[in-house]
Amino acid sequence: MSSEIALIGRIAPVLAEGLYMTLELSVLAIVLSALWAIPVVLTLISPRRPLALVARAYIEVVRNTPVLVQMYFIFFGSSILGYRLTGFVAGLIALTLQNGAYIAEIYRAGIQSVSQRQTESGLAIGLTPREAFWVIVFPQALRKVVPSLANQGVVIIKDTSLVATLSVAELTFEARLLVDRTAAVYEIFLTLALLYMVITGVFSGLMRLVERRLRIVQ
Amino acid sequence: MQPPAASVEIEIRNLSKWYGTHQVLKALSTDVRRSEAVVLIGPSGSGKTTFLRCINLLEPFQEGEIRIGGESMGYQTDATGRRRRRSERDIARLRAKVGMVFQSFNLFPHMTALKNVALGPVRVNGMARREAEELAASLLARVGLADKLDVVPGRLSGGQQQRVAIARALAMSPKAMLFDEVTSALDPELVAEVLDVMRQLREDGMTMVIVTHEMAFARAFANRILFMADGKILEQGPPAELFGDPKTARLQAFLKRFREGHQL
């Protein structure tokens, strides 16, 4: 029994650090992706065709290549260019670029589902088209796509595990280290899986609360 | 009931509009005087709604001029005589002077009634939030919804939503109001409450341009009726004249179908 406790004593602090790193990375990646997606979607729906095409090309390239390859591209590519990025930063950039594209598409679906008549009402009381978009259309679009955004958030949290390949000390990386050191394979992987399920479960639960609060009554 | 020969609020001169090669409005001209209630009637496809939507430039138009309070709406001719669309800011400013109420209410579903009404004054007129909300509350009371300030549109009946929409338009202190078939989407028992508010507005002296299918209302309410068909104004005049003594065959046929209870 005491060996079990000793084991937990050795594992827990290491996993805790990894957990902290995973959470930090997840929060940053989610926030940055959601923000980055805004200029992307504005470019995507822009009436100027060349701009819209650039956005479309970016989204297609990013969506059709694995995020792991994008991470390697940025990580190894940056050191060649002389700006050596840490695994953390390279991973964060790759996650933001990849998920920003998906979220931009989510925003777009939301925006296009808001009726043109809403814009007209805004114009009729004297708002400019730009004001009408930000005050009337975009808030409604966001409320409609909360479930899709929640899904994407879970994807982001799970994808943070990939930065382990760039030697970033998040959960999966630490877990693998521990397995090498302690040979407590089952316990560690079980804990690892449980931790991820808890994180994604809590996140999904939070997003459901957000959805309920923001829901538009029809 | 004739309004005094007051100043002209809305001038329309030779208004023409095409969708591609199809001309939907053909050189329309009329004046709307202050405190006048003008009602547009006519068969579907006559262009009456399109005409209304040109007044606040929700629809663009290719020829002619619309002046609101003396100022040209939407377009101006520059020094070389070319017609240009005015800046979005100028257009927005003029739109604020003309309130519009829509057939499908178009309230902002993510805001309470109070915020729906207060939005315009805050965003467009730069009013302080507290002041705007007081104004909104008084307007909602005026249309009979003082107890629904913090309710979202999804929880209001059609008639209540339409009254909020009227309050929202009034919040901008418009010089004139446009009504686009505002009772067509309402259940019959909810129509009366909206018409009551409109009557009250008229008594308060509001200039109104109304598109409607409700002939009884048109007859009782209007100072002047415009009968439109195929993009032209075929007849106009006081209700007694138009309904009692229609001169064109087209209007006669239109009224006959109405009297026989056909859907128009």
Next chain:
Amino acid sequence: MDLLIASLPLLGGGVWITLQLAVLAAIVATVLGLTIAFAQLFGGLVLRIVAEAYLYIARGVPLLVLLFAMYYALPYAGIMVEPMSGGVLVIGFYFAAFMADVFRGAMLAVAQGQWEAGRAIGLRTPTILVDIVLPQALRVAGPPYVNTLIMLVKGTSLVSVIGLSDVTFVGRQIIERTLAPFEIFGAVAAVYFVICFALSRCGAYLERRASFVH
């Protein structure tokens, strides 16, 4: 550029592994996904609970963690799995969960009225299923199925982390020797792009077909 050409044979080998992985895992995922979907729709309480638990795990745990678990944990239990089979199974099992969602969603999207109409003519469940509901469900399922396939193809890149010589692994190997990340990873990315973009065009075609026939 010469480097790229010199690396082609190696990369080609990697592409072959990637393709094998993708196709085999896709088969596993589709078959298993159908099974789970049917268990959820038509199964008894026990089956439904098992299915839900399975889905909950696949949705909450990263694929990389599952691959590591297979790679490290199974040998520990004495089960020797070669990376290829193990990879196919883990990736297949993981994406089976997404497939199950796609199939279940498609079945539910076929209106209840279709079932009722079938019963009203006196047909029994298997006939209704095969002749009326499934054809409509398959049409609805097309585009999201293709989207899941795209995710699966991209997911195969993770086997590079457990040492399987797919095109990503090969790419990384070459980089560590030669330091030409843009050309090599550019080529690797291009491989995935071609496969996935082709799939997404299929998906777009299926989506157009799905909406016309209503």
